[in-house]
Amino acid sequence: MSATKVVIVEDEPLFRQMLRAQLSADPELEVIGEAENGEAAVELARTLKPEVMLMDIELGEGMTGIEAGYAIKSERPATGIVLLSNHKAKQFIVSSGGWSYLIKRNVRDIDTVLRAVKGAAWGLLVIDPTLTDAxxxxxxxxxxxxxxxxxxxxxxxxxxxxxxxxxxxxxxxxxxxxxxxxxxxxxxxxxxxxxxxxxxxxxxxxxxxxxxx
Known part of the structure; x- marks a missing residue:
């Protein structure tokens, strides 16, 4: 079975590097690209055709992660979306289009990140455990x-x-x-x-x- 292809979209370089290191350590996943803004994410999704996009919601100026996600899904509906956010609020989960949703400060829990990315590749909806606990x-x-x-x-x-x-x-x-x-x-x-x-x-x-x- 070939590895699941993932693109990371994060505007903070160090955080992006940490995510790449986490995902690359799993042989079932392959990070095939990185982007620091929504516009670049849409273009990478178009050219690299990843199975999963792991995206921060807040990407500075330009498109948000949610806006980029909708643009990507309009062209490639089967692409899995995992959103990263600092917001522990239900309205952000609901507004995210029914995609997987993780809290950024919890991504050091690698098992949670891996479940979300792999689940998204299968079309599943995965929510951060700290949210479901609340x-x-x-x-x-x-x-x-x-x-x-x-x-x-x-x-x-x-x-x-x-x-x-x-x-x-x-x-x-x-x-x-x-x-x-x-x-x-x-x-x-x-x-x-x-x-x-x-x-x-x-x-x-x-x-x-x-x-x-």
Missing amino acids: LRPRQGGALSRLEPGQLKVLELLAQGYSNQAIGRELVMEPTDVQRNLAHVYSKLDIDMRGEVDPRVAAVRTYLEQTSGL
Whole structure:
């Protein structure tokens, strides 16, 4: 299997170098380009055709990371987008187009960054763990239908954990993880045959049905 191709978009050179070092240490990832502004990011996406763009939202003058993301997705819809932000606020997650979202100060947690980048390559939506930890289900909302164990599985799903990783984290057999996910999809009325991956649809519902940021 070939490595997932990634472009890093960050206006701070030292931070950009740190991200490159983190990603390059994983044999499943290949950093094929870097940009320091949104306009250059759009051009690199057009010419290099990466599978994932890891982008800061705030890029100085010119396009923001969100604006660049929309431009890239309009030309290459399958490109995964992982946004980096200093803002721990839900409105930024919602306005980001349903893309993966990480808090910049937490990127030293390499496992979180790798989950987000690899998940984005598969079309998944991954949210920073510090954000999901702060979210609480709205009273009387769809999430109230879930049992505590099912809600925890959904929280880990939102953080980009695979079924196997969820099982390890919760000391749960793979079949039990799958069973819990099936209950989550059913209770949240997720369309298993829809155009949107059920994992993505479940995380979107999770964001819509929580508060706390």
